[in-house]
Amino acid sequence: MTADTSATVTVRFFARLREHLGTDSLTVAIQPQTTVADLLATLATRGEAWQELTGDRPVMVAINQAMAKPGTRLNPDDEIAFFPPVTGG
Amino acid sequence: MTADTSATVTVRFFARLREHLGTDSLTVAIQPQTTVADLLATLATRGEAWQELTGDRPVMVAINQAMAKPGTRLNPDDEIAFFPPVTGG
């Protein structure tokens, strides 16, 4: 089996996270078996602002527009969204 | 002390009772110390239809537009209303 090193996911940020990171979307290469928690840890190394993703404040995650958990595995071409707890209504 | 034999109350009927008795209002002389229950017993002697007032089906009473009970005493010029349980809304 050959690892598919060209696999990527789209990562989106909303609200406070979007403003804090200064980006609303980016494309990230993933290894097979990568989980949400792995992706967060990788993103957190991009710079000081990015440590917010693994800090004390809660970060929610959705995969392909459905809520997911830190242990959920990613698949190529998934849309991963990170955002603060929701505050609509 | 002289009994005030000229004292009267207005009696009103609503809904099913009004239709059943064929009247919506009448004036009744009362003795001192007369209660709601006394008034009902007196009215029930007016004819067969009037026995409905002391029959099995519940009859609610209001005195001067506030809910009252069988033991409540009447005062001259009171407005006494008899009606079935309410069904608005």
Place this chain on the structure above:
Amino acid sequence: MVIIQQQDFDLAEEYRKLRDSGDSTGAIATFTGLVRDYGDLNDVTGLFLEHYPGMTEHVIEGLIAEAGKRWDVRAARVIHRVGTLALGDQIVFVGVCSAHRGDAFAACQFIMDALKTSAPFWKKELSRQGDHWVEQKDSDREQAEQWRESSD
């Protein structure tokens, strides 16, 4: 504000009046009751609603006052129609505005539930089988009782 009337009412107008009650109002809950095509009878064509003028208004004003003691109520409006109503007609409107959504819902539902068991209205169903005075339902009494149990 309690209004008993024969004519129809306009929900948009009632809502506008509730909304005009101030900038601190964050939540408006409304309830509207309509004439259904079934009731005690199965082919209801309309209703006749009778009330006790004067007492009706006092009772409902009392319910609004009680709601105001239990919840944050910035304004409340109740309209109840009387007379002959057709299928699908509006019967009753209850609207509450509050600073908080939970309070708006609770006060609106409390007023509606309590109105059904304490305001002197009587409903006669009109149908092709004949007319029929509606009997009070156990479920309505139980619904109203719930508010006593949850009393503070």
Place this chain on the structure above:
Amino acid sequence: MVIIQQQDFDLAEEYRKLRDSGDSTGAIATFTGLVRDYGDLNDVTGLFLEHYPGMTEHVIEGLIAEAGKRWDVRAARVIHRVGTLALGDQIVFVGVCSAHRGDAFAACQFIMDALKTSAPFWKKELSRQGDHWVEQKDSDREQAEQWRESSD
């Protein structure tokens, strides 16, 4: 029916559509949320609302479907605005029509409570002190949790 839009909505129009859903509809409950003059800050001048297009609609449609399993729901409409809103503006509308008033109230309140903790909207308060992303409130989480405990 779920609509996410920048422009304002007309309660009368929403109510009319709910009412048109059939003669068996005896009860219509509505809730409208408005921009208040206080929140986390005390001199709020407006709000900015952001959402996750697509996911928002799916989540709310799921809440309406869940409400339909738990209660008699003949029709339900949800409108939520996004973008910049001023003080007193309408933010959200939830309307439910049902054959029964208890079901109309319960389904309307459930959808509204669940929307607040599960639909991907984020609210930024605008004030003279500056802007401020609103934090989720414990009370909103608890309100939504209540519906789980009372689950059948």
